[in-house]
Amino acid sequence: MENFIQQLINGLSLGSIYALIALGYTMVYGIIKLINFAHGEIYMVGAFVGYATINILHLGLIPSLIISMVVCAILGAIIERVAYKPLRKATRVAALITAIGVSFLVQNSMIYLVGPQVRAFPQVITKKVYNLGSIQVNQTQITIFATTIVLMLALQFIVKQTKMGKAMRAVSTDADAARLMGINVDNVISFTFILGSALAGAAGVLVGMYYNSIDPMMGVVPGLKAFIAAVLGGIGIIPGALLGGFTIGIIETLISGYGSSLVKDAVVYLILIIILIVKPTGLLGKNTKEKV
Amino acid sequence: AQGSADDSDTIKIGGNFELTGPVSAYGTAESNGAKLAIKEINEAGGVLDKQLDYIELDNKSDTTESASIATKLATQEKVSVIVGPATSGTTKAATPAVTRAKVAMITPSGTDDGLTLDDNGNVQPYVFRTGFQDSFQGVALAEFATTHLDSKKAVIIGDSSSDYAIGLTKSFKNSYTGEIVADENFTADDTDFNAILTRIKDKDFDVIYMPAYYEQAGLIIKQAREMGIEQPILGADGFSNQALLDLAGEENVSNVYYSAHFSLNNEEKNIQDFIKAYTDEYKTAPDAFSALAYDSVYLAKQGIEEADSSDPEEVVKALEAITDFQGVTGNFAIDENHNPVKSVFVIELQDGKEVGGTEVAPK
Amino acid sequence: MLQVKKLTVHYGVIQATKEVSFEVNEGEIVSLIGANGAGKSTILKALSGLHRPTSGEILYKGQPIQKETTKKIVELGISQVPEGRHVFGGMSVLENLEMGAYLRKDKSEIQKDLKMVFDRFPVLGERKKQDTATLSGGEQQMVAMGRALMSRPKLLLLDEPSMGLAPIFIKEIFNIIKMINEQGTTILLIEQNAKVALEIAHKGYVLETGKVVQSGTGQELLASDEVQKAYLGG
Amino acid sequence: MKQFNKTNLGWLIFIAVAFLLIQFGVSFGLIDAFYEITLMTILINIILAAGLNLIIGFSGQFSLGHAGFMAIGAYCTGIMTIKLPTLVGLFAGLLLGIIVASLVALVVGIPTLRLKGDYLAIATLGVAEIIRIAILNMGSLTNGAAGLSGIPYLTTWQLAFIFVVVTLVIIVNYIKSSAGRATVAIREDEIAAESMGINTTKFKTIAFVIGAATAAVGGGLHASYFSVIRPADFTFMKSIDILIIVVFGGLGSVTGSVVAAIVLGIINVFLQPFGQLRMILYSVALIAIMIFKPSGLFGTKEFTISGLLNRKKKASPKQKEEPK
Amino acid sequence: MSLLEVKKLTKNFGGLAAVSMVSMELGDNELVGLIGPNGAGKTTLFNLLTGVYEPTEGSIDLAINDKQESLVGKKTYTITDMGLGRTFQNIRLFKDLTVLDNVLIAMHAKNKVGTVAALFRTPAFYASEQTLKAEAIKLLKIFNLDTKVSELAKNLPYGEQRRLEIVRALATKPKILFLDEPAAGMNPQETADLTALIRQIQKDFKITILLIEHDMSLVMNVCERIYVLEYGRMIAHGTPKEIKNNKAVIKAYLGGD
Ligand SMILES: Nc1ncnc2c1ncn2[C@@H]1O[C@H](COP(=O)(O)OP(=O)(O)OP(=O)(O)O)[C@@H](O)[C@H]1O
Ligand SMILES: Nc1ncnc2c1ncn2[C@@H]1O[C@H](COP(=O)(O)OP(=O)(O)OP(=O)(O)O)[C@@H](O)[C@H]1O
Ligand SMILES: [Mg+2]
Numbered sequence A: 001m002e003n004f005i006q007q008l009i010n011g012l013s014l015g016s017i018y019a020l021i022a023l024g025y026t027m028v029y030g031i032i033k034l035i036n037f038a039h040g041e042i043y044m045v046g047a048f049v050g051y052a053t054i055n056i057l058h059l060g061l062i063p064s065l066i067i068s069m070v071v072c073a074i075l076g077a078i079i080e081r082v083a084y085k086p087l088r089k090a091t092r093v094a095a096l097i098t099a100i101g102v103s104f105l106v107q108n109s110m111i112y113l114v115g116p117q118v119r120a121f122p123q124v125i126t127k128k129v130y131n132l133g134s135i136q137v138n139q140t141q142i143t144i145f146a147t148t149i150v151l152m153l154a155l156q157f158i159v160k161q162t163k164m165g166k167a168m169r170a171v172s173t174d175a176d177a178a179r180l181m182g183i184n185v186d187n188v189i190s191f192t193f194i195l196g197s198a199l200a201g202a203a204g205v206l207v208g209m210y211y212n213s214i215d216p217m218m219g220v221v222p223g224l225k226a227f228i229a230a231v232l233g234g235i236g237i238i239p240g241a242l243l244g245g246f247t248i249g250i251i252e253t254l255i256s257g258y259g260s261s262l263v264k265d266a267v268v269y270l271i272l273i274i275i276l277i278v279k280p281t282g283l284l285g286k287n288t289k290e291k292v
Numbered sequence B: 001a002q003g004s005a006d007d008s009d010t011i012k013i014g015g016n017f018e019l020t021g022p023v024s025a026y027g028t029a030e031s032n033g034a035k036l037a038i039k040e041i042n043e044a045g046g047v048l049d050k051q052l053d054y055i056e057l058d059n060k061s062d063t064t065e066s067a068s069i070a071t072k073l074a075t076q077e078k079v080s081v082i083v084g085p086a087t088s089g090t091t092k093a094a095t096p097a098v099t100r101a102k103v104a105m106i107t108p109s110g111t112d113d114g115l116t117l118d119d120n121g122n123v124q125p126y127v128f129r130t131g132f133q134d135s136f137q138g139v140a141l142a143e144f145a146t147t148h149l150d151s152k153k154a155v156i157i158g159d160s161s162s163d164y165a166i167g168l169t170k171s172f173k174n175s176y177t178g179e180i181v182a183d184e185n186f187t188a189d190d191t192d193f194n195a196i197l198t199r200i201k202d203k204d205f206d207v208i209y210m211p212a213y214y215e216q217a218g219l220i221i222k223q224a225r226e227m228g229i230e231q232p233i234l235g236a237d238g239f240s241n242q243a244l245l246d247l248a249g250e251e252n253v254s255n256v257y258y259s260a261h262f263s264l265n266n267e268e269k270n271i272q273d274f275i276k277a278y279t280d281e282y283k284t285a286p287d288a289f290s291a292l293a294y295d296s297v298y299l300a301k302q303g304i305e306e307a308d309s310s311d312p313e314e315v316v317k318a319l320e321a322i323t324d325f326q327g328v329t330g331n332f333a334i335d336e337n338h339n340p341v342k343s344v345f346v347i348e349l350q351d352g353k354e355v356g357g358t359e360v361a362p363k
Numbered sequence C: 001m002l003q004v005k006k007l008t009v010h011y012g013v014i015q016a017t018k019e020v021s022f023e024v025n026e027g028e029i030v031s032l033i034g035a036n037g038a039g040k041s042t043i044l045k046a047l048s049g050l051h052r053p054t055s056g057e058i059l060y061k062g063q064p065i066q067k068e069t070t071k072k073i074v075e076l077g078i079s080q081v082p083e084g085r086h087v088f089g090g091m092s093v094l095e096n097l098e099m100g101a102y103l104r105k106d107k108s109e110i111q112k113d114l115k116m117v118f119d120r121f122p123v124l125g126e127r128k129k130q131d132t133a134t135l136s137g138g139e140q141q142m143v144a145m146g147r148a149l150m151s152r153p154k155l156l157l158l159d160e161p162s163m164g165l166a167p168i169f170i171k172e173i174f175n176i177i178k179m180i181n182e183q184g185t186t187i188l189l190i191e192q193n194a195k196v197a198l199e200i201a202h203k204g205y206v207l208e209t210g211k212v213v214q215s216g217t218g219q220e221l222l223a224s225d226e227v228q229k230a231y232l233g234g
Numbered sequence D: 001m002k003q004f005n006k007t008n009l010g011w012l013i014f015i016a017v018a019f020l021l022i023q024f025g026v027s028f029g030l031i032d033a034f035y036e037i038t039l040m041t042i043l044i045n046i047i048l049a050a051g052l053n054l055i056i057g058f059s060g061q062f063s064l065g066h067a068g069f070m071a072i073g074a075y076c077t078g079i080m081t082i083k084l085p086t087l088v089g090l091f092a093g094l095l096l097g098i099i100v101a102s103l104v105a106l107v108v109g110i111p112t113l114r115l116k117g118d119y120l121a122i123a124t125l126g127v128a129e130i131i132r133i134a135i136l137n138m139g140s141l142t143n144g145a146a147g148l149s150g151i152p153y154l155t156t157w158q159l160a161f162i163f164v165v166v167t168l169v170i171i172v173n174y175i176k177s178s179a180g181r182a183t184v185a186i187r188e189d190e191i192a193a194e195s196m197g198i199n200t201t202k203f204k205t206i207a208f209v210i211g212a213a214t215a216a217v218g219g220g221l222h223a224s225y226f227s228v229i230r231p232a233d234f235t236f237m238k239s240i241d242i243l244i245i246v247v248f249g250g251l252g253s254v255t256g257s258v259v260a261a262i263v264l265g266i267i268n269v270f271l272q273p274f275g276q277l278r279m280i281l282y283s284v285a286l287i288a289i290m291i292f293k294p295s296g297l298f299g300t301k302e303f304t305i306s307g308l309l310n311r312k313k314k315a316s317p318k319q320k321e322e323p324k
Numbered sequence E: 001m002s003l004l005e006v007k008k009l010t011k012n013f014g015g016l017a018a019v020s021m022v023s024m025e026l027g028d029n030e031l032v033g034l035i036g037p038n039g040a041g042k043t044t045l046f047n048l049l050t051g052v053y054e055p056t057e058g059s060i061d062l063a064i065n066d067k068q069e070s071l072v073g074k075k076t077y078t079i080t081d082m083g084l085g086r087t088f089q090n091i092r093l094f095k096d097l098t099v100l101d102n103v104l105i106a107m108h109a110k111n112k113v114g115t116v117a118a119l120f121r122t123p124a125f126y127a128s129e130q131t132l133k134a135e136a137i138k139l140l141k142i143f144n145l146d147t148k149v150s151e152l153a154k155n156l157p158y159g160e161q162r163r164l165e166i167v168r169a170l171a172t173k174p175k176i177l178f179l180d181e182p183a184a185g186m187n188p189q190e191t192a193d194l195t196a197l198i199r200q201i202q203k204d205f206k207i208t209i210l211l212i213e214h215d216m217s218l219v220m221n222v223c224e225r226i227y228v229l230e231y232g233r234m235i236a237h238g239t240p241k242e243i244k245n246n247k248a249v250i251k252a253y254l255g256g257d
């Protein structure tokens, strides 16, 4: 039993990492319907910026986190303006390919600049471990979990309640009509990217610190898993990212813990497909048919 | 075969490495090692009074691309010998190409037994290596686990996505005399190993055998030690990189053993010279990959010298006949199966420091 | 209030309007009529800055606005109910109406206007929380009208507001248009329902294949033979 | 009737000329061993891209799982020809690959093709990963992560060329048939298509199965030419590579896919000497191409022989950009 | 026996009864109107009849060869195949395809030449393609669209798009044709032309038409009978004359003069 609880905790902490990345993913998707494949790479850049500020500028965690979020926000805004904006009217697949191109570009530029090797992320805070019987939780796990929940609530608030959030949703359904309301559509989309990228930056630093390992390819798999988590939860739905992330994290962990780690990913995908067949728009997606 | 014409004033060496893609960390380290060797050789006057012209192409960690550039190097660039690639898969993919073109290929770190021997046990005539083969290393480590660590029960935590780790697991399993209580797997994409560690934590065992590269091994060691798993951890040459210590945190790297090609602490002059030259050039310490690639270039040089020709087929013959290569990863001869004859040296780490080494000679 | 001078608009190589000129005075209702594809909606898009004209001038209160952003134009007090409704599906009726007041800061006044809209369109009051995507066509048309009113426009551009509405509601809509106008909003109206449109209009323009071919007061146009034949089915 | 025969004849001549040109190049050493590898890569990519284009470009179903079906074909052919290293073995392997891939596509297609857009993309991606992991775990049959090596070298470029022609003819004829029009209607508007009496599930599944079968052929040829296959060769990134060809050529343009496969193959050759810079240059090129030509080289249009024959006939109406 | 018989049909969306306890009948060769205020449930009723939505309750039966067959639970494409064609309130053409392709697609279900013939391009395939095309062009001609066969549907003006939708629905060879606001967005002159056209196709093709329309000049002119919906319920049914004078209809829909 204790073992099971420990595995659940392992699953939740892995899941909160997926969720943390998935939040930005799903928000950007929700507004401009773009699968921003470069999201994982922005997360990677965030981790490297954190590495640089801590290692080279010798700053503490909080300032590093902020700097990393700012840098990523700027990067996100630039990417949007240069690569995505010209494709607003293009097909979604074309935009997807561009996003993949950006993802390749960021990844390989990073390999070119800093080399492909892994680096150890500097440990700025001492890692406390809490023991409850034989169950262990460490401080970073709690931090990441809490951050994920808080950010989810904050994002949900921004999108549902604030004026900017409403403008974002309006832009997402009908950009021309949104213009007629006096909304500056370009700014709203930039804001969306800035917010999403800042989130990715924060995730990069936190995860870098948690696993203590960063490299230019580190964004690929979490990026993909986060995308899957977002889809599983119902893409575009912010609480869905959280739910999807947790679900995948827990399933992965339980399969490794009790089944065979060899087929972990296959089983995750199988469960995912089954869930989608039962609920074609994800766990939280509304199962409405298009009104004709 | 189309050898490079003797009247040209350079000798071409090809490099086929993973400079981008999933395993670019190893390919890049090897590229660095190879380039350093080329530079040294040229500064020392070259080979057969000719400068070496090093032509390096990126195989994107991809088999098709590896076959393609191996062909390009052998047939269009007309190199005398190719060094690389870093992994078994890309090496195998390039094998038909170099075989057709009759050019030797020296892989620094392709470890699969089947690289130099085909399925029928015939030697692949154009493939050589400077690293260990899996069976050899796995057997040596199994023996080390029994005789030096007194282990009776082992847990395996292996990388199921790399043929390197799978080969090592297989040969370890075949020759380990104790009991294997658990065989856990992960993939190179994983960063979170808590699930499998939680699973083995309460099992009764006295050694963890961990065929994996340093990226994951470092994280597993860290997560295991933080979880309170204190048993000795035994790995292979994939551990041999400073990043292992950084990732795991030096305080966590105790009771860790791995088989190595060389030790940074080795006092021998050629090794210290290499470490210094490499560190000067790249601002980072060499690892097993760069050392093996460095040796591969020198092996190629020796082959050309002994052939007294840059004709690829002559070089192949000379390589087969090498009996006394002296490299930073050991002194060895090339055996009839194109593998180096060298012994495994197991390094012990305590608190992140090398505290000793044991030579395990193959049986 | 609004002067359009020699407005020419292209979609790629297709020329949608050709040197169209017309004028809207403060306090008027002006109707644009014309067959399908005559370029009526195109003119409204140019007025709102959604589509850049190739040449020509648009003066609003004497100022050229043909190069302004839509945001600026909305701020100046020009609001549009686009053809085909374009409501924000996925947002509730209330949120749609709030979007109409996006640029306004006067919270209490906004509340008043909301109430005004619900008074005019009681169905919307009942469906405040419903997702607009699931409303019927006519209900969506009301949302679009209400939304435009929420910006308190000085000049309201209406693109076929009666399309798809029940007869009883068409009358209602035109009453509302008249009422809004009487309360001081200038209106530029595009309608297929030429008869009703000209009846309430102070002035009308007839558009054919991108050109103004006829103009006059509402009554004059109603009486004209050409208009009778081409647009009134008589 | 006359017009049709003229076009068919035109294509026949076109194909024959292409074949002879390559043959000439090979015979006179213009196409050496290295260019032959490039040629093979291009030919195989044409087969893969044409099949994926049928799924994505014509039926409008977003599949990210092409690499999975390619893996099935590669392993079936690999295993079969290792046991039976003759042309018979090769054809048996390809056939087996087609059958297995089609069956898998059928079984997973029927339930998952109900999904829309990105949900379908994720489901197909999952299917491909499941296939890959299954292969990874099949023990000595597939040899796990190390994969199969020493697969007999039985494919020649001539054989691949024939397969390309056959694949393209099948796909084009299918698209031009009544069933093909039904398929395109699904892409355009599923609800309207259904109201026209089109069984959308059926035609989506057929397109998916044909696509999977061609992927298996591509995979089989790959295995037999490159002689080494590993599960790592058939990851999600492989699906993306093929997707790039399809989008670059134009969704819904078979000739576009052909041209894109050739162009990207050539670009790859030019970028090879750039080492670590090559992927940077490649991605910049990719982004630039998409920005300047978002609908791909050909859009939904086709290069046609009849178009060549009747140059004077007015050009097809200029395509406007699609709304998002 | 009537051609189509609908009994106690109900559709709830959450708490909203968009259609409730609606019964109606359609006979052979009839032209029937369906009117009602915005949001009354007219389009929803069409969607129920054509299988786009599943009814919450009630039955729909179609007479085929003197047998009643239930349409409830059948897929849209099956229902189309059984002889129910439709147009959409918000035009749903295959926008990026040509006018001709739009029509050819609609003929698909009734096309006899198989895919195998197409794959091998047998003479039968070419022949059938020719006949299909000829048939499609004949249909287009009736609606004056035969000069635009190779235009993309989205480039047609609105009125022509509406007409193309009707052609496309006719091409499925329906026994019953449902038209959802065919005159929306047309001016009175165009509406008058359409009125004549609808009457003509009903005669020429010998089909039954059920028509939703807010333009009374059209409805009152062509319909033999009219059903009136309000809040999902059938509040009246009768000849145009009866409906015009029905108090409830005037109050809910027509508006009093
Ligand atoms: N986005 C577009 N791209 C290309 N051509 C367009 C576009 N929008 C409109 N057109 C063309 O411009 C011309 C004018 O169209 P517009 O929509 O202004 O007509 P309209 O008078 O509003 O007609 P309707 O009564 O049908 O609404 C038409 O020929 C139309 O086909
Ligand atoms: N998918 C749906 N989900 C929720 N409510 C719906 C849905 N479809 C329709 N409704 C509701 O059902 C009612 C009937 O809608 P319907 O579209 O059938 O009206 P209608 O009679 O066609 O009106 P109009 O003449 O305005 O087109 C409306 O109140 C609408 O909001
Ligand atoms: Mg218009």
Ligand SMILES: [Mg+2]
Binding pocket: C136, C137, E042, E043, E044, E089
């Ligand atoms: Mg309706």
